[in-house]
Amino acid sequence: MTDSLFSASFLLTSLFAAVLCLSLVLRYWLSSRQIRHVAQHRNTVPAAFADTISLAAHQKAADYTLAKVRLGLFEMALGAALLLGWTLLGGLSALNQALIPFTAHGMGQQLALLVGFVAISGVIDLPLSWYQTFVLEQRFGFNKMTFRLWLADLLKSSLIGALIGLPIAALILWMMAATGKLWWLWAWLFWMGFNLLLLVVYPTLIAPLFNKFAPLEDETLKARVTALMQRCGFSAKGLFVMDGSKRSAHANAYFTGFGAAKRVVFYDTLLAKLSAPEVDAVLAHELGHFKHKHIIKRIVSMFALSLAGFALLGYLTRQVWFYTGLGVQPNLSSANDALALLLFMLVMPVFSFFIAPLFAQLSRRHEFEADAYAVRQTSAQDLSTALLKLYEDNASTLTPDPLYVRFYYSHPAASERLARMQAIAPAVH
Numbered sequence: 001m002t003d004s005l006f007s008a009s010f011l012l013t014s015l016f017a018a019v020l021c022l023s024l025v026l027r028y029w030l031s032s033r034q035i036r037h038v039a040q041h042r043n044t045v046p047a048a049f050a051d052t053i054s055l056a057a058h059q060k061a062a063d064y065t066l067a068k069v070r071l072g073l074f075e076m077a078l079g080a081a082l083l084l085g086w087t088l089l090g091g092l093s094a095l096n097q098a099l100i101p102f103t104a105h106g107m108g109q110q111l112a113l114l115v116g117f118v119a120i121s122g123v124i125d126l127p128l129s130w131y132q133t134f135v136l137e138q139r140f141g142f143n144k145m146t147f148r149l150w151l152a153d154l155l156k157s158s159l160i161g162a163l164i165g166l167p168i169a170a171l172i173l174w175m176m177a178a179t180g181k182l183w184w185l186w187a188w189l190f191w192m193g194f195n196l197l198l199l200v201v202y203p204t205l206i207a208p209l210f211n212k213f214a215p216l217e218d219e220t221l222k223a224r225v226t227a228l229m230q231r232c233g234f235s236a237k238g239l240f241v242m243d244g245s246k247r248s249a250h251a252n253a254y255f256t257g258f259g260a261a262k263r264v265v266f267y268d269t270l271l272a273k274l275s276a277p278e279v280d281a282v283l284a285h286e287l288g289h290f291k292h293k294h295i296i297k298r299i300v301s302m303f304a305l306s307l308a309g310f311a312l313l314g315y316l317t318r319q320v321w322f323y324t325g326l327g328v329q330p331n332l333s334s335a336n337d338a339l340a341l342l343l344f345m346l347v348m349p350v351f352s353f354f355i356a357p358l359f360a361q362l363s364r365r366h367e368f369e370a371d372a373y374a375v376r377q378t379s380a381q382d383l384s385t386a387l388l389k390l391y392e393d394n395a396s397t398l399t400p401d402p403l404y405v406r407f408y409y410s411h412p413a414a415s416e417r418l419a420r421m422q423a424i425a426p427a428v429h
């Protein structure tokens, strides 16, 4: 190694190690704050909710939140160990070397490396996914899956992942090798096209492989919902009920798709728990996201961010220190594109973690805007009771640590949402 390569490589190793340590300390600190805050408020329902939420429900939410944060801490430690194992401790390099004797040079070798990595990571993740479903969710009465369904889901999603992922990966690797220095621009364009296509294909072709989507049949509700949508100037291809209860007791509703594939999906669990006016209010909130163009804004910012990411990757793939600094011995006689992709995907989240609060903040602002829209179209009363029912049913804590909320929460805390709704309600009625 030349001196300048050595120092660039050493610099990257040090930077990566330092940023990783910093993010672990920060995440640990935030989680312990959340644990302390939730535990301290476990035995008293906050005054604003005293009439609507029982102490038992409040305590269940606290215990569920604590269990999830603790599991998160374990996942964080495991994730950091794996990340170090793959990179600085040489795991990815070893896998790359181990595959060479079995594969021809070129595309075969590159795809084998990607598949090998995904398979090993998938197997390591399995016990955690099992634990989360059959121990954690089970303990709080949320899990409705049988082991058989869990296994069938796993096989199905692996198969679909391979059928879609392999050709995509092969195409991107081909672009990296064949389209010259600006490969990252072509790859970005292709990746964006694929993501747009997925927005249309996912709700109509992929989601139905996992759940049943039946047209909404309750005529009264249908009439209400259709009237609301007309009032808001909306046309959707259809109103559907999804059998969410097949897997989990958690309730939800969402608006999905694009253009002609646009549809409203209610979980059966949601319809079972909310009254018709409350369903209206929840749907109005979702429509608010559309009215305020939140979806488009999110897609545009995702496009811009990934352009920056691809450009950075385009630069990094040509730097030897990018590989050596992260514990990988690059191939001398064949392409390193798959190695570069994997390293980038492994290491990037460590750095992007620090901008996550900006996106969480933006998301919370969007939630307030959608709430305000729903209050104008329906009523603050119905939206509040709907939200509280959902918080209670999902055992979401009403007393999160404020700083933890700022960092991680995509939705504002319940108390803030209700306070804002009450504040704007009188102006409307």
Ligand SMILES: [Zn+2]
Binding pocket: 285, 286, 289, 367, 370
């Ligand atoms: Zn929302």
